[in-house]
Amino acid sequence: MFSSVGWSRPRLLPDEGELRRAAGILNAGSKVAMIIGQGAANAESEVVEAAEMLGAGVAKALLGREVLPDDLPFVTGPISLLGSKASDNMIRGCDTLFMIGSSFPYAEWLPDEGQARGVEIDIDGRMIGIRYSMEAHLVGDAKQTLKALLPLLHRKEDRGWRKKIEKDVVDWNAICDKRAGQHFGKTINPEAVALELSPRLPDDVILTADSGSGTNWWARHLKLRKGMQASLSGTLATMGPGTPYAIAARFAHPDRPVIAFVGDGAFQMNGMSEMITVKRYLDRLSGPAPFIFCVFNNQDLNQVTWEQRAMAGDPKFPGSQDIPDVPYAKYAELIGLKGVYCDRPKKIGKALASDRPVVLEFKVDPEIAPIPPHIMKTQGKKTAKAAVRDPEGLGIAAKGARQKATELVEYVPGRHP
Numbered sequence: 028m029f030s031s032v033g034w035s036r037p038r039l040l041p042d043e044g045e046l047r048r049a050a051g052i053l054n055a056g057s058k059v060a061m062i063i064g065q066g067a068a069n070a071e072s073e074v075v076e077a078a079e080m081l082g083a084g085v086a087k088a089l090l091g092r093e094v095l096p097d098d099l100p101f102v103t104g105p106i107s108l109l110g111s112k113a114s115d116n117m118i119r120g121c122d123t124l125f126m127i128g129s130s131f132p133y134a135e136w137l138p139d140e141g142q143a144r145g146v147e148i149d150i151d152g153r154m155i156g157i158r159y160s161m162e163a164h165l166v167g168d169a170k171q172t173l174k175a176l177l178p179l180l181h182r183k184e185d186r187g188w189r190k191k192i193e194k195d196v197v198d199w200n201a202i203c204d205k206r207a208g209q210h211f212g213k214t215i216n217p218e219a220v221a222l223e224l225s226p227r228l229p230d231d232v233i234l235t236a237d238s239g240s241g242t243n244w245w246a247r248h249l250k251l252r253k254g255m256q257a258s259l260s261g262t263l264a265t266m267g268p269g270t271p272y273a274i275a276a277r278f279a280h281p282d283r284p285v286i287a288f289v290g291d292g293a294f295q296m297n298g299m300s301e302m303i304t305v306k307r308y309l310d311r312l313s314g315p316a317p318f319i320f321c322v323f324n325n326q327d328l329n330q331v332t333w334e335q336r337a338m339a340g341d342p343k344f345p346g347s348q349d350i351p352d353v354p355y356a357k358y359a360e361l362i363g364l365k366g367v368y369c370d371r372p373k374k375i376g377k378a379l380a381s382d383r384p385v386v387l388e389f390k391v392d393p394e395i396a397p398i399p400p401h402i403m404k405t406q407g408k409k410t411a412k413a414a415v416r417d418p419e420g421l422g423i424a425a426k427g428a429r430q431k432a433t434e435l436v437e438y439v440p441g442r443h444p
């Protein structure tokens with residue numbers, strides 16, 4: 028047995044004929060929707076050029092978040108349950124779907140069967156066509172394949188579809204801001220945390236998220252700019268990685284800011300003991316670049332509480348969903364880190380200015396629904412049924428109605444120039 032040293036990345040490209048077939052489909056479409064995933068990493072400029080040529084918008088699966096910044100006007104942001112309305116409108120209206128480097132599994136958020144013709148690029152041929160029926164199967168590296176495909180594409184002269192997408196993006200951002208700006212009493216609207224943080228994100232920040240309701244706000248309200256990175260448990264959606272991912276990122280890049288979004292359930296699960304790891308390596312992990320663990324204290328396993336309402340029509344069952352109120356910021360201070368307790372999101376500035384790792388605890392409202400971009404009929408009915416018997420029924424009904432109403436106001440015809 029031998030083990031040779033080094034590895035050179037092979038140049039993986041699809042067959043010429045398949046490339047021409049793909050180009051034919053993309054050129055024939057008049058409403059092209061693109062979805063990118065982590066496989067499109069390193070192909071940023073090629074994805075942008077393809078979207079320009081095709082007059083397309085680009086939705087991003089969660090692990091594809093960092094591939095394109097969110098300030099490009101045709102980037103529709105996240106897709107699916109925690110996605111944007113701009114992505115959903117694009118997918119529901121498209122006649123051609125172009126997926127690049129993504130195993131995005133939520134087929135119910137893809138076009139209806141027969142609605143769109145499909146082209147997919149993936150380095151692993153086994154992944155192609157398993158979520159949507161594709162006509163052209165481009166097995167190859169995303170960057171190299173797009174480079175080979177681009178000369179075969181014709182620029183779409185009619186930019187109407189693209190303009191609509193860009194308008195939807197503007198509308199959606201306005202809805203997000205409005206929702207995040209709503210206050211409902213003493214506890215913080217968790218959307219406001221992300222809204223407040225987004226414009227203050229340091230330039231080369233690395234963001235991580237756990238799995239929970241905070242993932243919704245992380246995906247929708249934090250707008251990535253060029254040079255930022257982001258990761259989470261995208262393919263498994265497990266609880267627990269938000270904190271250790273952030274620690275790993277900081278070890279790898281001690282000079283870069285790192286900010287994690289973690290639910291209180293996940294923080295209790297492993298995040299709190301990981302703070303001891305942070306303490307152990309404080310000399311390597313401290314520094315002028317912010318290192319912040321944002322903990323969303325809602326005393327609830329909130330994402331699942333909402334899932335049970337929407338999927339099963341079950342009211343919140345406190346026996347399985349409630350979790351203890353732990354003073355996370357005080358705990359951080361106790362073990363020698365910095366702790367900041369917030370009953371207002373504005374205190375984020377204090378955490379950003381610290382040169383020690385910070386636990387930034389937000390007392391947030393568990394009654395803010397992670398409203399999907401499009402409420403499917405059965406889920407709407409089930410949530411309403413659950414609300415009738417829910418211990419938080421009144422709160423979620425009133426707050427849900429006000430959050431949803433932000434869309435109605437935005438979509439009054441004639442309000443846009």
Ligand SMILES: Cc1ncc(C[n+]2csc(CCOP(=O)(O)OP(=O)(O)O)c2C)c(N)n1
Binds near residue numbers: 240
């Ligand atoms: C290991 C693991 N257990 C359970 C789940 C199911 N799950 C997803 S989100 C969630 C609740 C997370 O609660 P918390 O961390 O407090 O965040 P919140 O939703 O309250 O913001 C649960 C139980 C999971 N994804 N992974």
Ligand SMILES: [Mg+2]
Binds near residue numbers: 326
């Ligand atoms: Mg929680």
